[in-house]
Amino acid sequence: MWIRLSLLLALCLAPAAPLLAFDLPRQQLTAGGVALVELAPDSAEEPTAKFKGKRVTVVQAGGKWLALTGIPLSTEPGEARLDFRIGQGPWQSRTITVKDKDYPEQRLTITNKRQVDPNEDDMKRIRADSTIIANAKRNWSEEMLADDFILPVEGRMSSSYGLKRFFNDKPRRPHGGLDIAAPTGTPIVAPADATVIATGDFFFSGNCVFLDHGRGLISLYAHMSRIDVKEGDRVAQGDKIGEVGATGRVTGPHLHWSVGLNQTWVDPRLFVKGLHRQ
């Protein structure tokens, strides 16, 4: 269920949370989901929160401080601990009960064998790509820009988030985003207000754009045929950022869309109003 909560914004109390309203993602307490955890409801000062050692997005909604916590796909079912503190006060914790979720398998055939078993030169490039991608995922800016999300492209949802992937029958990383199939050249728009963190051409992901929606909420657009923005650009919801393509490791033209919280890719569908799991 999608909940819209008004922020009871008292400027004297919450200078770091400037939005009057924030559309919260839908909570899903599984690996790959998002936990909305209430912190210190009566605190005038903004709490800082960490999950598995990574800083967590904190917003003020309905007069409460909420931690929007991305739950990594690798998380086992059971209890997980979210740590937080107010100012320089003592660390406290909340428990997140993570439920089991079995994501389906997906088997894909890739004709370019180096994209399944990269050679040494490819590995050098993949390692360099990983550093850039990790830095983009770590990006943090104080201003919360994102409100509600729309879909970044019109098309058929061809691969859902979390699929256990086998390329040419070899197990590889699970799917960290949502694939939307559309012809090469279909416009891709920013699903919410953002600043462009980085753009680049990566071995697996092809032409990519990373967007920062503020306070640790980021998104990634991959396999693009064309990039229309550059690092530092400010984009509004609906602004074109590029076009669908088939660059990197793909079986056909599509947009791969990832959404990240606390350096964790979570299911993008949780952020789009009215979009239900298939």
Ligand SMILES: [Zn+2]
């Ligand atoms: Zn994908």
